[in-house]
Amino acid sequence: MTLTAGVETRFGALGANANRPDGVAKVQGGFAFSSDMWAENMLWGATLRSPHPHARLVSIDVTAAWSIPGVECIVTAEDIPGEPNYGLIMQDQPVFARVGDTVRYLGEPILAVAADHPETCRRALAAIRVTYEVLDPVIDAERCIDGTAPPIHPQGNVFRHQRILTGDQSVIGEIQVEGTYEIGMQDQAFLGLEAALAVPDSDGDGVELYVATQWLHEDRKQIAACLDMPSDKVRLVLGGVGGAFGAREDISLQVHTCLLALRTGRPVRIAYSREESFYGHVHRHPATIWMRHHADATGRILRIESRMVFDGGAYCSTSPAVLINAVTHAQGPYKCDNATIDGWALRTNNPPCGAMRGFGVVQACFAHESQMDKLAAATGMSPVEIRLRNAMETGDRLITGQIVDSVAPVTRCITETDRIPLPEPLRDDAHELAVPGGTGLTARASNIRRGVGWGVSIKNLMYSEGFDDYSTARCRIADGAVHVKFATAEVGQGFVMLAQQIARTVLGVDDVFLDPIDTQVGSAGSTSASRQTWMSGGAVDAACRAVRDELLDRVANDRGLVRGELQIEGTNIVDSLTGTTIPVTEVVGKYDIDHTVEYRHPATEDLDEDGHGNCHVAFAFVAHRAVVDVDPDLGLVKVVQIATAQDVGRVLNPLSVQGQVEGGIAQGLGLAVMEEIIVTDGKVKNPSFTDYLLPTFLDAPTVDMVLIEEHEPKSPLGAKGVGEPPCISVTPAIANAIRNAVGRELPRVPVRPYDICL
Amino acid sequence: MRPRSVDHLLELLADTPEVSVLAGGTDMMVEINLHGRRPGTVVPIGALEELRHWEHHTRLGTVTIGAAVPYADMETGELAELVPALAQAARTVGSPQIRATGTIGGNLGTCSPAGDILPVLGALDGVIHVRHRDHSRDVHLSDFMTGVKRNALRPGEFVHSVTVPVINGWQGYAKVGTRNAMVISTASACLVHDADRGHVALALGAVAPTIIRATQTEAWLSTRVDLRGSFRVSRETTEEFGRRAASETSPISDHRSTADYRRHAVSVLARRLLERSAA
Numbered sequence A: 001m002t003l004t005a006g007v008e009t010r011f012g013a014l015g016a017n018a019n020r021p022d023g024v025a026k027v028q029g030g031f032a033f034s035s036d037m038w039a040e041n042m043l044w045g046a047t048l049r050s051p052h053p054h055a056r057l058v059s060i061d062v063t064a065a066w067s068i069p070g071v072e073c074i075v076t077a078e079d080i081p082g083e084p085n086y087g088l089i090m091q092d093q094p095v096f097a098r099v100g101d102t103v104r105y106l107g108e109p110i111l112a113v114a115a116d117h118p119e120t121c122r123r124a125l126a127a128i129r130v131t132y133e134v135l136d137p138v139i140d141a142e143r144c145i146d147g148t149a150p151p152i153h154p155q156g157n158v159f160r161h162q163r164i165l166t167g168d169q170s171v172i173g174e175i176q177v178e179g180t181y182e183i184g185m186q187d188q189a190f191l192g193l194e195a196a197l198a199v200p201d202s203d204g205d206g207v208e209l210y211v212a213t214q215w216l217h218e219d220r221k222q223i224a225a226c227l228d229m230p231s232d233k234v235r236l237v238l239g240g241v242g243g244a245f246g247a248r249e250d251i252s253l254q255v256h257t258c259l260l261a262l263r264t265g266r267p268v269r270i271a272y273s274r275e276e277s278f279y280g281h282v283h284r285h286p287a288t289i290w291m292r293h294h295a296d297a298t299g300r301i302l303r304i305e306s307r308m309v310f311d312g313g314a315y316c317s318t319s320p321a322v323l324i325n326a327v328t329h330a331q332g333p334y335k336c337d338n339a340t341i342d343g344w345a346l347r348t349n350n351p352p353c354g355a356m357r358g359f360g361v362v363q364a365c366f367a368h369e370s371q372m373d374k375l376a377a378a379t380g381m382s383p384v385e386i387r388l389r390n391a392m393e394t395g396d397r398l399i400t401g402q403i404v405d406s407v408a409p410v411t412r413c414i415t416e417t418d419r420i421p422l423p424e425p426l427r428d429d430a431h432e433l434a435v436p437g438g439t440g441l442t443a444r445a446s447n448i449r450r451g452v453g454w455g456v457s458i459k460n461l462m463y464s465e466g467f468d469d470y471s472t473a474r475c476r477i478a479d480g481a482v483h484v485k486f487a488t489a490e491v492g493q494g495f496v497m498l499a500q501q502i503a504r505t506v507l508g509v510d511d512v513f514l515d516p517i518d519t520q521v522g523s524a525g526s527t528s529a530s531r532q533t534w535m536s537g538g539a540v541d542a543a544c545r546a547v548r549d550e551l552l553d554r555v556a557n558d559r560g561l562v563r564g565e566l567q568i569e570g571t572n573i574v575d576s577l578t579g580t581t582i583p584v585t586e587v588v589g590k591y592d593i594d595h596t597v598e599y600r601h602p603a604t605e606d607l608d609e610d611g612h613g614n615c616h617v618a619f620a621f622v623a624h625r626a627v628v629d630v631d632p633d634l635g636l637v638k639v640v641q642i643a644t645a646q647d648v649g650r651v652l653n654p655l656s657v658q659g660q661v662e663g664g665i666a667q668g669l670g671l672a673v674m675e676e677i678i679v680t681d682g683k684v685k686n687p688s689f690t691d692y693l694l695p696t697f698l699d700a701p702t703v704d705m706v707l708i709e710e711h712e713p714k715s716p717l718g719a720k721g722v723g724e725p726p727c728i729s730v731t732p733a734i735a736n737a738i739r740n741a742v743g744r745e746l747p748r749v750p751v752r753p754y755d756i757c758l
Numbered sequence B: 001m002r003p004r005s006v007d008h009l010l011e012l013l014a015d016t017p018e019v020s021v022l023a024g025g026t027d028m029m030v031e032i033n034l035h036g037r038r039p040g041t042v043v044p045i046g047a048l049e050e051l052r053h054w055e056h057h058t059r060l061g062t063v064t065i066g067a068a069v070p071y072a073d074m075e076t077g078e079l080a081e082l083v084p085a086l087a088q089a090a091r092t093v094g095s096p097q098i099r100a101t102g103t104i105g106g107n108l109g110t111c112s113p114a115g116d117i118l119p120v121l122g123a124l125d126g127v128i129h130v131r132h133r134d135h136s137r138d139v140h141l142s143d144f145m146t147g148v149k150r151n152a153l154r155p156g157e158f159v160h161s162v163t164v165p166v167i168n169g170w171q172g173y174a175k176v177g178t179r180n181a182m183v184i185s186t187a188s189a190c191l192v193h194d195a196d197r198g199h200v201a202l203a204l205g206a207v208a209p210t211i212i213r214a215t216q217t218e219a220w221l222s223t224r225v226d227l228r229g230s231f232r233v234s235r236e237t238t239e240e241f242g243r244r245a246a247s248e249t250s251p252i253s254d255h256r257s258t259a260d261y262r263r264h265a266v267s268v269l270a271r272r273l274l275e276r277s278a279a
């Protein structure tokens, strides 16, 4: 890995590596994930789910379950005191399906039980008789567009329709390329399964919920509405989170657990199995995208046309926002003046889809990067040339009319990636595990063809479309130490470490204590949209600065120094007038200082009917070059190397950035060649890690990365979010490399072996 | 119930109805945790030394492997040199954790058409030693495996060990899956060239309800090529060998793959294994 050295090199400060506060515990196995939580006198909860993708719920008979010793509580839709439905954007998803109403996906919760043991729960669920009148599932999203599918929900089958009409709609290119691309349903596949522990207040008026989530305050809002409680009676504490990737944005077991705890007056814990997890959270939208690019003879893009169809499954979740990301990123990181885009997010009886790392841009990028290679071929240019020919720059206008005022080093991303040396050719005597097929010993080097492919992407950062997006942080000097508090969900990305790095840098101390992550402070917003380093980092930075300013005020005052001459350098307060230095540790014990700050990013706007408006905050860019070895006869693939140059603004922690880049690449590789939830007639065929395949160590490529540091002036720390970009264009880069190796169109990911060889 | 010896185990098996043998547990625990299997009485056999042993009978030219020998013991070392195809198949099973505990007896107990050890036993004409308190019998894989996850074990019986010949000639195993390690077989093949007898045996996995021997294809090859000692084959022959092998299969389409792909993959594997054996 090549890294530009940071300015600050003090270990643990911004720009340097640091020790994660949760690191040792995680490595040694002592870290308590939410599935490890336990309370005295605790009951276990479990959820009964619909076995049908679409059915009328005729009746529920729980009599037999009640006769099982150890069963303490059964809750159904009738027991919900408040709002019966929840949802992030549209409150259309029932906490439990109601008798007389319909179930809309396989796995929809019907009721929950609490009992003295998980096995008792299992027996209770088996004893409950539910009568369904099975209905034909609506599984074809196209039928929701043409209206031939019956509405499966009172709010209709269209979550959102958005077009973008920009510039001259009649522009026809001398060169035109087109294709219809398909993206399969990917799962976030976090390792830490859904789990929560609800502890009722002794008076029964409130509840405390320990839960693995991405956004404590949004969960609280939705839970409080369903429980019909004031939000201060619902207190959330972050349970140890083992990955999220978007799958914890929607609530799943939160209301169920709280209801059971409030009804029984005892702590209740629910923990999903891997199979239940596949039914318990939303997935990445499968999509079908048609695109046509118009270009002149020199390869300059003149107009893009696209029709995007996103299958949102049974409930809305974040479908409208995912769709907006897709349509507004249809052009990719390229200049384009004219566009004709039509996008749909639709309701079907397939599994609900919502947020996943890359959030709509993954799908759009697979389409536009597939198109760029077709355009390269049609113009006789190389994949690199065609991309450089069209590369976007700061100041360019998006098809929404928004000016890209972020740092936009697209050309540098491409050229720096291009400069990374290619790997050695596959040698005849290559180690058997280095060849596609791996341990299966299916091929020798002579059976293999190598391919190279490119992908480049643009990704919006933070929440869009007028959302009041903010984060809160509190910094205190008390008892001689620095304390930082925030409600930012630490999902594995390392914000806890970054917060300490910020405080160390701003306040010049080495020890920074973090308060528990809970709802006892204002919202931090969601750990998603690559936003927390910018947003919560901005809030922590601002809170620490406020504390620092007051500290220096008081030191100046108490010691008769000139305030304007004092600043913190390293771990000392330096008086530039006299040159004297005072170690910060010497003064922190003397003061109590406390500041809470909310950080907001610049406001954004809604899109209008024609898809115009400054709807996004900022953008990050990345290029990927994939080298793959393919066995054309068996259709097996080994990704040999991913070269990447990513626009990161500023590296705040080199190891963390490297982790995000490598992890994102592994996830994008998964979508390219193996990860797919297979759904037939509304039924998930592979809800297990036996059959939902994730890349193993042997599938992971060498990653050679360059981090491009051009400080982003709009960002409080100069850094851009780095979480999503790594997983976006790597998928089409790999697909393009396979296409390059075998000469097939391969319009769909994951690319399956039989797509290559049959 | 914990058996003290193989004899004690045989008593327990004969006397206890509804008893299940537990070896490495890598299949059984999945059955219990995920598929609601509730075994009545469980008898763990992993601690019985006699079953964790393998032995080379130099005079007979065979190797006998105890049912509770884990894959990790087959991957490398002397056993791997004596029966290379077994080592290659063992190396494809699951992850290091699974290979440390999963056993050959468990693979036979489960008898999945995708079981990786089974094609090796098929191609080697291995003998499965089945023991009962009151009798013992030796069974070939083709008689042992009676269907998808069904075997010929009768109440009170268990697999004590298997015996395979040490063969002079090339042998190898190849397995297709959608990732480069730790994957259930989509299609697999084991080819064994017996240079002394002048025969090539080919067993195929995951392309029929049981492991199958491509006997017609084997016979066809014998008529085309003199397989005594080292041999050469033309590209045309290897391709025809692959095509013929595929035509002996009856694969299914499921969420893991399609029947067409399985048939195609097995033809490629058969062709490549024959090429390797001739090289």
Ligand SMILES: Cc1cc2nc3c(=O)[nH]c(=O)nc-3n(C[C@H](O)[C@H](O)[C@H](O)COP(=O)(O)OP(=O)(O)OC[C@H]3O[C@@H](n4cnc5c(N)ncnc54)[C@H](O)[C@@H]3O)c2cc1C
Binding pocket: B020, B021, B022, B023, B024, B025, B026, B027, B028, B029, B030, B067, B068, B092, B093, B094, B095, B098, B101, B102, B103, B104, B105, B106, B107, B108, B109, B110, B114, B115, B116, B117, B153, B157, B158, B159, B160, B182, B183, B184, B185
């Ligand atoms: C993550 C994972 C990956 C896997 N990958 C593979 C793979 O790649 N290839 C593959 O082939 N398998 C794979 N398996 C399946 C499993 O590991 C193998 O089938 C293994 O050989 C089972 O052996 P065991 O000792 O664990 O059997 P157990 O689980 O102990 O037993 C399995 C069955 O066999 C019976 N049994 C055990 N021993 C005997 C005996 N001596 N006589 C009679 N019956 C017996 C048991 O009663 C039980 O019904 C995988 C399993 C897991 C969990």
